[in-house]
Amino acid sequence: MEFIINSENFNEAISEVSKAVSTKTPLQILTGIKVTASSDCLTLTGSNSDIIIEKSIPLMKDGVKIIEIVHEGSVVIPAKFLSEIVKKLPGKIHLKVNDNHLITIQSNEIVTSLNGLNSQEYPRIPKINKNYDLKIHGNELTEIIKQTVFAASKSEMKPVLTGVHMSFSKDKLTCVATNSHRLAMRERMIQSNIQCSIVVPSTSLNELLKLTEFELSEIKLFITENYIVFQSDSTTLYSRLIEGVYPNTSGLIPTDVKTTITLNTKQFLKGIDRACLFASEWRNNNVNLSIIEGSKLKISSNSSEVGKIEEIQTLKEITGQDELYISLDGSFLKDALKVIREEEIKISFSGSMRPILIEPVGNPTYLQLISPVRSY
């Protein structure tokens, strides 16, 4: 294999696929990036046990030739060194591999040699059909993911809860994530060629959010027995699925609401953020909410050792009972409010030991639940 490439384009592709490469893997071959030179493009692949990222660089970009393939072929190059070297090399990079997988990388008067690995030992990429199952714009996909993935469980006790549950029906995609103490559910109208339910690891979805190219492109989705595949023009992310039955969450949404308040999202987030300064001294980041004077919300938190904070916010609207006292995990509230784009939110309370329901005003496709904590 031998090719010449513009260092900037090479660097960009290496940094994208490096996101899938773990330095901690016991499989030496997976610490490398597979580089394949074919007649029409250069392909880079990085992988760990959960995800695979594949990036193709075309020979021409904006009418300018950026790659010259001298000999086709492939090799696996240690990811850490490849990425660090290419960053520090100026101009054009000439990469060549000999029969013993010894790689020479040259730029002007700078010559680097690296020991590569046989690309035959690299794991096979799962096969996907040519026909996609669903098409969605990247910025919509990333919004759906951002609004749910944070609520998934961090604990491996119930593996199925560490993922986001995605249900595809003919005209609707529903995403749900929960860690048993909070839940986020987002729906979206789609045109889908499949009807199925899968659980995608939240670690994979968080990696997807880091792929800069994905936010700007149309994304094709493919679902196989063990994988979900997200594909833009030049980047493909494969994620394994989590096996197991996802719990039914439809019955959790409270129906016997006692009080509903409407208030400004950002102002409430700032108040919760301040209250969290003291709440962090508690085991559950306790922040207390209560209605005072029938029309105002008091946010408070205290830590007997350090001090306390209290603030009063004006409500836009209040319906139902005007008595309320509830303690919540402040960090859960912060996470919930950060991903709401709408200016105002509606919060429904069903009692001090029942989950609260948070909905953006004017958007019926998104809801969140947070269970209260006991305050002593």
Add this chain to the structure above:
Amino acid sequence: MEFIINSENFNEAISEVSKAVSTKTPLQILTGIKVTASSDCLTLTGSNSDIIIEKSIPLMKDGVKIIEIVHEGSVVIPAKFLSEIVKKLPGKIHLKVNDNHLITIQSNEIVTSLNGLNSQEYPRIPKINKNYDLKIHGNELTEIIKQTVFAASKSEMKPVLTGVHMSFSKDKLTCVATNSHRLAMRERMIQSNIQCSIVVPSTSLNELLKLTEFELSEIKLFITENYIVFQSDSTTLYSRLIEGVYPNTSGLIPTDVKTTITLNTKQFLKGIDRACLFASEWRNNNVNLSIIEGSKLKISSNSSEVGKIEEIQTLKEITGQDELYISLDGSFLKDALKVIREEEIKISFSGSMRPILIEPVGNPTYLQLISPVRSY
């Protein structure tokens, strides 16, 4: 004590003095910031066992009143909470202390209470004379420090080497730092009212470099028996001195130079930086330099497991013997080159087991030495 202050000015001062506050100290009083309201200014003090930073905020700034002192007095406030709360509070901040050192911080409808500490328990600030010993502009002082402090020892084995040796004579300040393997020496013409030699901890000097205000102001220096004091208009940094006799370093500068080369500083730094990618696999970051073809410099490094790098750089000038092979610690070379402002440097070699001498071309006030390492 009671005062009202603009949150922005308070925040800025808190962040400056917080640099001296350690959260790890066993003395609870030192985890706080001492706040003193007097008739003409508000003074904040932060301290650890090595340094004290004192910042005065005047009542008026640019003709605008920024502080209103209601009652004079002082209190010690937990630094971590004070800093985090003030960052998150908008507009004007009203701070009040009662007789039990309970602090109330209020901003609009947000009320915070914090348990403070008795300011009588706060350590006394060392007394300084009214007359300064030396005056120097902040950007000159910070340059002198940056060019020497990195060469000090990180090991506490010889405490005196963890500091920078500052010698004041009537018309010259000489700063030297060394860790026995490298040395940096910088001189500067000054007008000094004292003649003495002191050793200042490099940790204190690194903190001084972080005080943004210092780079832009005239700095007055005061030297007492145990302290050096740096003072700008509103900020004062006190640093304890290191006791002990600093070794005589004047005899270390090589006199029997065999080869001298002149080359571009930045280009050389980039080459060393690349070579360090492989050098970091070695115990001593070995980077090899050799003269080839009588007029070129070869920079190389190799790690048998990963690979190797080699590059050729053109020399501006070479005098003396044109045979040379030497191994150096690449990270020492990088540190040395990063603080040289001049476009070209001169390197003098006295043999492969003798220290190299690095001098900026056209600047006789600065020199560095680096000892070679054995290469096997």
